[in-house]
Amino acid sequence: MRDAGEKNVTASAGRNELPARARRKRAGNGAARPDDADEVGLDALVGHAGYAVRRFQIWIFQDFVRTLAAVDIRPTQYSVMTVIGANPGLSQMAVAKRLGIERARLVHLLDSLERRKLVKRIKSKTDRRSHALHLTAQGELSLTKFKQLAAEHERHVEEKIGKANRERLLQILAGFT
Amino acid sequence: MRDAGEKNVTASAGRNELPARARRKRAGNGAARPDDADEVGLDALVGHAGYAVRRFQIWIFQDFVRTLAAVDIRPTQYSVMTVIGANPGLSQMAVAKRLGIERARLVHLLDSLERRKLVKRIKSKTDRRSHALHLTAQGELSLTKFKQLAAEHERHVEEKIGKANRERLLQILAGFT
DNA sequence: TATTGTTATACTCTATAACTATA
DNA sequence: TATAGTTATAGAGTATAACAATA
Known part of the structure; x- marks a missing residue:
């Protein structure tokens, strides 16, 4: 059971196999090429979790940006504000570490949020280096x-992948948060 | 069943709730702050698929880059070569569309792969605009x-999330490839 | 010496616009 | 006029290095 199906990481799997139609098109005629995206086979990519995750992440970020466009907030800004809101008084280092953001990058993110009067830096009395x-x-x-x-x-x-799948996804990836 | 548990999208869920220890620390003393990342609560982020997916995607890309460092191939370069290998003769537009890459960006990716003698552009005889x-x-x-x-x-x-979870993930996200 | 916040640089990636040569 | 490839620019994000103030 544990060793079965190892090969399909690099082998083309059924669903995304190059369609017979496309293969036929190119077979007799060197010049004819598939012009529709769905005729182009992905080969090994089908078996790579990273490829699927990247495509999904692009979709999900675009939907987030679109849905919050009216308030002009991007995913990273949202995550920073949420963590500060739940942990007031946090230092920049602590936020950066928790969210996996470079501290150099967080400086600019906070500059922007501070300009918009959403966040404020207050000098710490116990450690005058930190905010x-x-x-x-x-x-x-x-x-x-x-x-x-x-x-x-x-x-x-939820509408896109289904309620149960979304919850399963959160469970599977809980360790990365 | 369908309407249950809607609220926990924005509410803190059990596992990632701000630990009692951290809450205690800040309660009596305005200056004390959590310095360890695991004491910092994520609040609403816990319920967001996008956040988990982004963190996972960062991990998975880093592992890919690390694992293929000896051959100096990044995820996007790998995806481009795989698709060309499976569909020889494809135009740049077709590759760009299939992989969701901007055609302007693909130009540079191909320049780099062509310099390394891994890929070649051949002028099409049927449409002299395309390669x-x-x-x-x-x-x-x-x-x-x-x-x-x-x-x-x-x-x-597979080692990181488990064999079954990886396969479930591929199933859930199959529609995005 | 080490750490916090900051500034700066470089490279990847996304999103556009505009140009050229074809069609 | 539309499309394929190209060039250019701007912004987000990642990865570093270095610096000043402070610990």
Whole structure:
């Protein structure tokens, strides 16, 4: 059981096999090529989790951006505000570590959120190198709205892959959060 | 059943709830903050598929790059070579469409692969605007090696999330390939 | 010496627009 | 006029290195 089906990582699997139609087209005529995307076989890519995950991630981020376009908030900005909201007083290093963002990049993200009066940096009294991060009053209010829109986005995901599959996905990937 | 558990998209779920220890730390003392990443709660992010998928995708790409570092091939380069190998004669537009890559970006990817003698552009006789893409003999040979390493990477994924989970993931996301 | 926040650089990737040569 | 390939630009994101202030 454990050793079965190892080969199909690199072998073409049934569903995405190059369609017979496309094969025929090219067989008799060197010039004819498939012009429709669905006639192009993916070969080994079919068996790669990373390829599927990347395509899905692109879709999901685009839907997130689209759904929150009215409030002009991108996924990373949302994650930063959510973590600060749940852990007020956090340092920049702590946020960066928790979210896997480079601390250099977080500087710019916070600059932008601070300009928009959603987040504020407060000098720490115990360690004067670091900043305590807080949402502003407006930030708190805005985050509530962002979370509503993010929940709407999440429903789009559910519609796209199904409620049970979405939950299974969260379970499978829980270790990476 | 269909309407149950809708709220937990924005509510903190059990597993990633802010630990009592961290909450205690901050309760009596405004200055104390969680310094360890695992003491920082994620709040609404826990319920977002996009967040888990993004973190997983980062891990999986890093492992792919690491595993294929000896041959200096990145995920996108691998996907381009695999599709050309399986569909020789394809135009740049067809490859770009199939993989969801901007055609402007594919130009640079192909420049790089062509410099390395892995891929060649051949002027089409039927449509002089377009190029027929082929692997070189060396490209064919190299791709075989790349596929072996990619299969090794895929085994890392299996070790990380489990064989059954990896297969379930591929099933759930099959529609995005 | 080490760490926090910052600035800077380089490279990948996404998203556009515009140009050329064909069709 | 539309399309294939190309060039260019701008912004997000990743990966580094180096610096000042502070620990």
